[in-house]
Amino acid sequence: MTGPLLPSRLPIAAAPMAGGPTTTALAAAVAEAGGFPFLAGGYKTPPALAAEIGELRAAGHPFGVNLFVPSADPIDEAAFRAYARQLQPEADRYGLTLSEHPVADDDAWQEKLDLLTQDPADVVSLTFGLPAPSDIAALQGAGTTVLASVTTPAEARQAQAAGVDGLVVQGPQAGGHSATFDADRRIDEMPTAELVKAVRAVTSLPLIAAGGVDGPAAVQTLLAAGAEAVAVGTLLLLADEAGTSPTHRAALSGGTFSETILTRAFTGRPARALRNSFADRHGQHAPTAYPAVHHLTRELRQTASKAGDAGTLHLWAGTGWRSAREAPAAEIIGWLAAPPHTAR
Ligand SMILES: Cc1cc2nc3c(=O)[nH]c(=O)nc-3n(C[C@H](O)[C@H](O)[C@H](O)COP(=O)(O)O)c2cc1C
Secondary structure (H helix, E strand, C coil): CCCCCCCCCCCEEECCCCCCCCCHHHHHHHHHCCCEEEEECCCCCHHHHHHHHHHHHHCCCCCEEEEECCCCCCCCHHHHHHHHHHHHHHHHCCCCCCCCCCCCCCCCHHHHHHHHHHCCCCEEEEECCCCCHHHHHHHHHCCCEEEEEECCHHHHHHHHHHCCCEEEEECCCCCEECCCCCCCCCCCCCCHHHHHHHHHCCCCCCEEEECCCCCHHHHHHHHHCCCCEEEECHHHCCECCCCCCHHHHHHHHCCCCCCEEEECCCCCCCEEEECCHHHHHHCCCCCCCCCHHHHHHHHHHHHHHHCCCCCCCCCECCCCHHHCCCECHHHHHHHHHCCCCCCC
16 A cells, blocks of 8 residues: 555556546556556546446456546636637638537536446546535545545645545646646646645645656655655556557657647646647637637547647647656556666
8 A cells, every 4th residue: 555545556646647548458557567547537428437447347456537527617708709710710621610609518527426426436536626525425435535636735725625535736747637726827837846745734635746757756756745646647648558649649759849838728728738839829819618618629639630630639748748658557657666767
C-alpha cells in the first residue's frame, strides 16, 4: 500500500485521460507494474464505462474511475454564436457546418453515479467541481474512496467540507483540462510542488499530486512536498497500450511543436496542449462555455484527427511532454518509480 488512498505497491498512478488515451489495456498494464490505474469515465456512455469496469475487474486489479462533475454555469449565447461563426472557416475546409446552438449535457452524471454505487470501484475521482455531498456519501456508502481534483487551496477547503476522503492536487503544468472549479479564472504558472505545499497547509487530507512530471526526480520532489502518490498522464500518452490517436502521437514525438499553452480554444475550458495554429488563431476569442464549445468543435477535431491535421486537433500535453517515450507502460512506470538518475 502506498498510503491511505491508493492500494498499490508503487506511489504512481496512471491519471485518467478521457477521449481515447486511457484504455483498459493501459490500466491493466499499469496495475501489473505496481501502479494504480484510473479509468476515464468522462465523455463515455454509461454502458461503455460499465464494460470497461467489468473488463478491469475481471483482471483482478484494484482501480479508480474518474467522473466529470456537471457544471451549472450559464452560457453567454451571443459570445458562443460569435465563436461558432469565427470557427466556421476551419470547418469549411472539411465540408462541415458548425451549429450556433450551444449543446449542454451533464455527461450522464446520475447514470454513472448509479452504476458506481451498484458496481463500486475502489476509488472514484471527481473533476471540474463538486457534486452534492449526498452523491459523495452515496459512493462512500458503497465502499469507495472518493477524491476531488483541486487546483487551489480554496478548492481544497471546499472539497474537504463536502466530505471527500482525499484530493488530487493538479498543478497548472498538467496536460489536458485544468480541473479548476472556475473555468473563467486566470490560471497562473506555479510548480506543482508549491501547490501541494500550499494545499497541505490548509488540509490534512491525503494528497495525490499531478502535473508536469517529466521523470523520476519530479516524482520524488512531489512525494517530498507531501503527496502520498503522483499521477502521471502525459508520460503515458505514447505508451504502447495507450489509445492516443496517431496524429496526437506523431505531434508528441515529431519535431514540429516547441511548447505547450493553456487554452480554451478547443472546449471552452482551460486545457494545456501543444501550441498549434488553431490555438493561436482562436485562443484569444474562445468563450468560457464548457461543454458547449467541446460539442461545437468535436466533429471538426475528430475529422482533423483522421486527416492527420495536427494544426486543428487538441493536442493535450503537459509541460513534461518531451520526456514521453514509446514503450510498454510497465517500463514507463518502473522508470518513474526508480530512484532519480537511474538510466532509462
Ligand atoms: C490527454 C489527456 C486527457 C485527460 N483527461 C482527463 C480526464 O478525463 N479527467 C481528469 O480528471 N483529468 C484528465 N486529464 C488530466 C490528468 O488527469 C492529469 O491531471 C494530468 O495528465 C497530469 O499532468 P501531466 O499530464 O503533466 O502528467 C487529462 C490529461 C491528458 C494529457
